[in-house]
Amino acid sequence: MNMRAPVTTVPLMLNEIASSLSVKPGQLGILTTIPLIMFVLISNFASKTMAIFGLKRAITFAVALILLGSLLRLGVNMPMVLIGTALIGIGVAHLNVFMPSFVTAFFPNKIGLYTSLYTMSTMLGTAIFNLLTAPIMIAFGWHAVMWVLVLLPALALIVWMIAARFAQPVVADKPQKTKVAHEALHVWNNKKAWLFLGVFGLQATVNYTFVAWMPSLMAFHKISAGNIGIAMALYSLLGMIVSLMVPNLIVRLSKHGLSIAVLIVGAMGLVSALMLFNQNTGSVLFWLIVASIIGIMTSFFFLIAMTMFASKTKTPYQTATVSGMAQSGGYLISAIGPMIYGNAFQQNPIGLGQNIAYTILIILLVLVALGAVQTDYIFDEAA
Known part of the structure; x- marks a missing residue:
């Protein structure tokens, strides 16, 4: 769910966020553009992060970036929102690249099944937040939605750090240095x-x-x-x-x-x-x-x-x-x-x-x- 909801939910609240930041909604269009820019700039280098840290630590790093970015977006000022959105884009760009590698490393004999599970979860997360954003915003305000978007990566990070202690990849998740550069x-x-x-x-x-x-x-x-x-x-x-x-x-x-x-x-x-x-x-x-x-x-x-x-x-x-x-x-x-x-x-x-x-x-x-x-x-x- 962290691979899409933190990015796709904000456009649903642009008018309310713009009002709080005292800017025009059109000026916040960049909030939907920044993640895509990060995907373009970062995706090609995400494998380097994995080569340095290994897959498990690299995933921890990516989710932590999403959490940090989500926390920064709670600040009601434009620079914090922009920096937070950029960090979320960087984190999601890494996860987009890491998830197929995660399937290769941990479930090499069940690639179809686990690709189905994570792509379905991604789409389901987007759909759930599309449905819940308006009711939560009407009842509690847009800040409440932002807090939910903080809890999402926080919970994922806790669960992942516990699971990572016990889960061992079937295929080595850190490459030989001689092959990396090539x-x-x-x-x-x-x-x-x-x-x-x-x-x-x-x-x-x-x-x-x-x-x-x-x-x-x-x-x-x-x-x-x-x-x-x-x-x-x-x-x-x-x-x-x-x-x-x-x-x-x-x-x-x-x-x-x-x-x-x-x-x-x-x-x-x-x-x-x-x-x-x-x-x-x-x-x-x-x-x-x-x-x-x-x-x-x-x-x-x-x-x-x-x-x-x-x-x-x-x-x-x-x-x-x-x-x-x-x-x-x-x-x-x-x-x-x-x-x-x-x-x-x-x-x-x-x-x-x-x-x-x-x-x-x-x-x-x-x-x-x-x-x-x-x-x-x-x-x-x-x-």
């Missing part, structure tokens, strides 16, 4: 690793663009706010359902079976693209179908990347190196998508250009995913 240096020159960056970045671009602009597009077509909320909730719900099933399928299916699955889901994505070429409708059912298809597609390809970070590498450090590289580059790609779409939307909400771009993104996503699933291992030898 793999860290050459991951950006590794053609197979770039396939995974492509999968992660392209699905994230579709996901973030959909979340940012689909409500506005539906509103343009006179869909009510309530029905827009239902469509977005369905998008998230289907993501959670997919996260329960897909990781296990990924580790069990053959390369041929995975390729067929990629083609089927890609075809679904192209159906949604075809629908968007003919979107002049106020039909709620139409937009529910579009949201459902895109929700299934983005979740599927997200899980392709997250599961294969672990299943296509041989050691936790290799997993962290590839995961960090793919997430750093992928988040950079995904940050550009909503901005470009937003500019196009302002010119023409139902413009042909953005629909063509969406179709091209799906085709590229399918192609790089087909390459990724055909990969045996990203690195030729174990660290």
Whole structure:
């Protein structure tokens, strides 16, 4: 839950926070941008933290950063809120990279199951805080929500520190020094690793663009706010359902079976693209179908990347190196998508250009995913 809730909850309270800080809500838009910037800047270097401290201590460090950042955000002044948000972004960026490595180290024979568990927990945590933030804020004020966001990493840190004393990795979680520099240096020159960056970045671009602009597009077509909320909730719900099933399928299916699955889901994505070429409708059912298809597609390809970070590498450090590289580059790609779409939307909400771009993104996503699933291992030898 600490991997998303501390980041996704604050945008729900921007007006209230702005009032307390005596600034305009628009000035707080940076609070949603800072974590993404940290993901881009820090992800590629997270494996270095793991190489120095080992996986268990590195996870402790990451959760402690989230706790410290959450405490700083309790201060009702802009500098403290900004610094706290940056620390949270750094901590979450590390956890994003470490979790596939955690699965590799502690559950190498159950990668699908435990990838399902942590991705489902992440999505569930986001959904729970989306539901509870408004009632808590109305009853007790936005500071109460901030205190809950302090208790979350505090509890996680206590539980983790107790568990870490007894849990021992099945695969060594700290690499040999002779391998660290080689793999860290050459991951950006590794053609197979770039396939995974492509999968992660392209699905994230579709996901973030959909979340940012689909409500506005539906509103343009006179869909009510309530029905827009239902469509977005369905998008998230289907993501959670997919996260329960897909990781296990990924580790069990053959390369041929995975390729067929990629083609089927890609075809679904192209159906949604075809629908968007003919979107002049106020039909709620139409937009529910579009949201459902895109929700299934983005979740599927997200899980392709997250599961294969672990299943296509041989050691936790290799997993962290590839995961960090793919997430750093992928988040950079995904940050550009909503901005470009937003500019196009302002010119023409139902413009042909953005629909063509969406179709091209799906085709590229399918192609790089087909390459990724055909990969045996990203690195030729174990660290």
